[in-house]
Amino acid sequence: MAKLGLFLLAAIFFHFCLAGMAESAITRHSTPTDFIKASCRATRYPALCVQCLSGYSSAIRQSEHQLALTALSVSLNRAKSAVAFVGKLRKVKGIKGREYQAVKDCIENMGDSVDRLGQSIRELGHLGGRAVGQDFIWHMSNVQTWVSAALTDENTCLDGFAGRHMNGNVKAAIRRRVTNVAQVTSNALALVNRFAAKKH
Structure with a gap:
């Protein structure tokens, strides 16, 4: 028994x-696409995350590092595009004084965002699989700080268009474009944090 x-x-x-x-x-x-979908569940805007990253599935494969790097690159490209877009709106005829100043400030904020996203990509790119322990934590802390600052810059741009005196086509166009960049950057930060937590 x-x-x-x-x-x-x-x-x-x-x-x-x-x-x-x-x-x-x-x-x-x-599949890499399944990996991307599963990873995007950790973000605030999962549908946008999948939409932005699924086209890069062959490069991402199933690498957390490559996923975070690609998400940051997409964010950088959208931020650069937004800077060019907002720059054109500064020259719109009949733009009011307050709007003009808000557009000017937004260009500066988005320029800072581009710089910080570029720094974070370079830092994360250098990391690869080499850094470990405290070295890895230090590098990742830099990346997280820069991406967070980039997101703050984007939201600061949007704050400049708050209030009723800013109602108009210029405000609507900028808010639509920059909100999308901020959402993509928020997703990138979530994927950076996920990579940091898994690796650590």
Whole structure:
């Protein structure tokens, strides 16, 4: 009877081991797109995250590092595009004094955002798989600080258009464009934080 009990215990243990191996195999062999979708659940705007990153699935593969790097690159490209867009609006005919100043401030804020995102990409790019321990924490802290600052710059631009005296086409166009950049940057920061937590 005791032998039968041990046999049953061994059989149950073996079953769970096999199930665990099958589950890890499924996770390991899921597609890059599945990996991106799963990772984007950690962000504030998951649908936008998947939309932005799924086109880069062959480059990302299933690398947390490459995912964070790609998310930052997408954010940088959108921030640069927004700077050019806002710059054109400064020359719109009939723009009011307060609006003109807000546009000017926004260009400066978005320029700072571009610089900080560029710094974070360079820092994260140098990291690769080499840094470990305190060295890794220090580099990642720099990346997180710069991306957070970039997001603050983007929100500061939007704050400049608050209030009823700013109602108009210029405000609507800038808010739409910069809000999208801020959402993409927020997602990038979430993926950077995810990479930092997993690696650490």
